[in-house]
Amino acid sequence: MALAKLKSEATEARLAGVTLPAGAAWSTTAREDALARVRTMGLPSKRDEYWKYTNPTDLTVKDAPKAAVFVSDEAPLFDSIDRLRIVFVDGVFDEAASDDLSAENVVIERLADVMAADIHWVKDIYGVLEARGQNPVERPLAALNTAVATDGIVLHVTGKVAKPINLVYLHKNENSDAVLHNLVKVDSGAEVTLLENGPAAARFSSCLEVDVADGGTFHHVRAQGRDHERRTATYCFAKIGSEATFKSFTLTVNGVMTRNECVLEIVGDDAVAHVAGACVGDGKDFHHDDTVFITHDAVNCESRQVFKKVLRNGATGVFQGKILVKEDAQKTDGYQISQSLLLDDDAQFLAKPELEIYADDVACSHGSTSGAIDETALFYLRSRGVPLADARNLLTLSFMAEALEEIEDEALAEELRARLEGWLARRS
Amino acid sequence: MLEIKGLKVKLEDEDKQILKGLDLTVETGKVHAIMGPNGSGKSTLSYVLSGKDGYEVTDGSAELEGEDLLEMEPEERAAEGLFLAFQYPVEIPGVGNMTFLRTAVNAQRKARGEEELSAGDFLKVVREKAKELKIDADMLKRPVNVGFSGGEKKRNEILQMAMLEPKMCILDETDSGLDVDAMKLVADGVNALRDAGRSFLVITHYQRLLDHIKPDVVHIMADGKIVKTGGPELALEVENNGYADILAEVS
Numbered sequence: 001m002a003l004a005k006l007k008s009e010a011t012e013a014r015l016a017g018v019t020l021p022a023g024a025a026w027s028t029t030a031r032e033d034a035l036a037r038v039r040t041m042g043l044p045s046k047r048d049e050y051w052k053y054t055n056p057t058d059l060t061v062k063d064a065p066k067a068a069v070f071v072s073d074e075a076p077l078f079d080s081i082d083r084l085r086i087v088f089v090d091g092v093f094d095e096a097a098s099d100d101l102s103a104e105n106v107v108i109e110r111l112a113d114v115m116a117a118d119i120h121w122v123k124d125i126y127g128v129l130e131a132r133g134q135n136p137v138e139r140p141l142a143a144l145n146t147a148v149a150t151d152g153i154v155l156h157v158t159g160k161v162a163k164p165i166n167l168v169y170l171h172k173n174e175n176s177d178a179v180l181h182n183l184v185k186v187d188s189g190a191e192v193t194l195l196e197n198g199p200a201a202a203r204f205s206s207c208l209e210v211d212v213a214d215g216g217t218f219h220h221v222r223a224q225g226r227d228h229e230r231r232t233a234t235y236c237f238a239k240i241g242s243e244a245t246f247k248s249f250t251l252t253v254n255g256v257m258t259r260n261e262c263v264l265e266i267v268g269d270d271a272v273a274h275v276a277g278a279c280v281g282d283g284k285d286f287h288h289d290d291t292v293f294i295t296h297d298a299v300n301c302e303s304r305q306v307f308k309k310v311l312r313n314g315a316t317g318v319f320q321g322k323i324l325v326k327e328d329a330q331k332t333d334g335y336q337i338s339q340s341l342l343l344d345d346d347a348q349f350l351a352k353p354e355l356e357i358y359a360d361d362v363a364c365s366h367g368s369t370s371g372a373i374d375e376t377a378l379f380y381l382r383s384r385g386v387p388l389a390d391a392r393n394l395l396t397l398s399f400m401a402e403a404l405e406e407i408e409d410e411a412l413a414e415e416l417r418a419r420l421e422g423w424l425a426r427r428s
Numbered sequence: 429m430l431e432i433k434g435l436k437v438k439l440e441d442e443d444k445q446i447l448k449g450l451d452l453t454v455e456t457g458k459v460h461a462i463m464g465p466n467g468s469g470k471s472t473l474s475y476v477l478s479g480k481d482g483y484e485v486t487d488g489s490a491e492l493e494g495e496d497l498l499e500m501e502p503e504e505r506a507a508e509g510l511f512l513a514f515q516y517p518v519e520i521p522g523v524g525n526m527t528f529l530r531t532a533v534n535a536q537r538k539a540r541g542e543e544e545l546s547a548g549d550f551l552k553v554v555r556e557k558a559k560e561l562k563i564d565a566d567m568l569k570r571p572v573n574v575g576f577s578g579g580e581k582k583r584n585e586i587l588q589m590a591m592l593e594p595k596m597c598i599l600d601e602t603d604s605g606l607d608v609d610a611m612k613l614v615a616d617g618v619n620a621l622r623d624a625g626r627s628f629l630v631i632t633h634y635q636r637l638l639d640h641i642k643p644d645v646v647h648i649m650a651d652g653k654i655v656k657t658g659g660p661e662l663a664l665e666v667e668n669n670g671y672a673d674i675l676a677e678v679s
Binding site: 374375376377379380381382383384385386387388390391394395397398399400401402405 | 478479480481501502503505506507511512514517518519520521522523528531532533535536539571588592
């Protein structure tokens, strides 16, 4: 079906003047294919079903809306964790600020370098997982990222990597429009933890493609915040092999526009895929959207989605989560929960949980709730001497605990929990 | 210690008077018990004293060592030394019992201008007191009251009381849902805290708790008022004859 005229015109206007980065022949083809996908799909508009609750205008306009540079007086996140730091400033790799790109059991390269190489394994993943993730729901912003991204990190994980690899995104220019494309290939039996944090840019498009081979393990822990004016669209596309593990957690605090899409395809038997998130939003201009799509295409796999949002003063939270169980994906165990804690009458939570099941021997459940703080629990804490504001914060943390518990590494979970506690205390 | 005069309380959302002019004085170091049939207003009294929302005081006063309780926020009352052991302790998922206890202890110390307890000192004290109440390390680590049995919840209330060292302790039907052994354990915990400087108000339906926690004074409450006051023998009278005789006698 031809695109509606309006949409087609808007897309062409946005793409006018876009030049694809130079590279090896295969990478040019990958980028051209991605650009063709964008043209065919058209960029999202607020009239699209998939963008019904989130207006994509800030993400699609030609120039990034300006965002003040946020200056934090806190110690950098994950500072207590022994990790390998890779720093990007406004979406550009900063070699001087980064650690040596070398560690045991992993080959770390820059995207710019691999895209220039005549032969590289990345060819089989770059834009490939993204393209697979376009069906049945189109994600044109991800294809645009594939077409124009010049920087990013490419990891080939060949064994158990001792230290987490931390992508640190710094924001220094209030007009920056950053596009990063990261790739991770986890070999059979290999294991890695990827951390991401930092404000990144005024506008930030991030695409992460992850290929987890049989028996491989990929852990992902990400924090977005406390900068407020950022506009972010992130995509994570993963292909998960048999007996493999994929776990991703995102903490979001503040942000006028955050859309986090996670598209997982379980292709091997007995695999595990977990996606979780906790967000804290304050103010009318806060908008946060978690959009998840998990496809079960193998036997005896488990998937979990756990999302918790704390909203107040007119903040908006969105959750669109789907579990698709294909005909042969018997013995699937799928779980999905999305909950919001609405701290006042102005905040809103919009949830669209979906199950689509074609196999006949599965256990899938989903739930979505919105509620206020439990007055009885609040009184209980106050009756023990805990002041009202502290009691509210404690119950807010309690509400988010189920999502934070999805982080397997206790030190990482504690780091985020402590940071969150500090952030909550500042607001009260 | 606690002085209540002519206290009248109604529900905020409906026009229903619960307490109808209640007078009660609990002296320092004494244990008073309040007994009474269902619906007499016993639990309301405990909630109004500790500051729960939903009640409107229409007349009367309640003072703790001369301070007006009714003007204070619940956390201020706690810092002044008031403690309510809940009939139904609240479950708080995601907050470790130990974290909760330490937050409460230090919040009260801070409110009183005292130095906060260090993690090490706190741990030492809590372990010692938990042991006396047969609360194991696992119960201290678990989220507050989540998955606790009825007896464990009540023991946990007493542990909080032991850690917070209040001056005025109100026990709201602490015996409900307890078997004989659990009741004995809880009563031992309470008795260990009896002290010349600490007062107790024990609210109960039945006399059996008072076998373990011996009261100095027993009050009978009915229809929002104290209708009779006496010694421990009054509790026995209730046990033997029920409330009907006493209520008939006073009306």
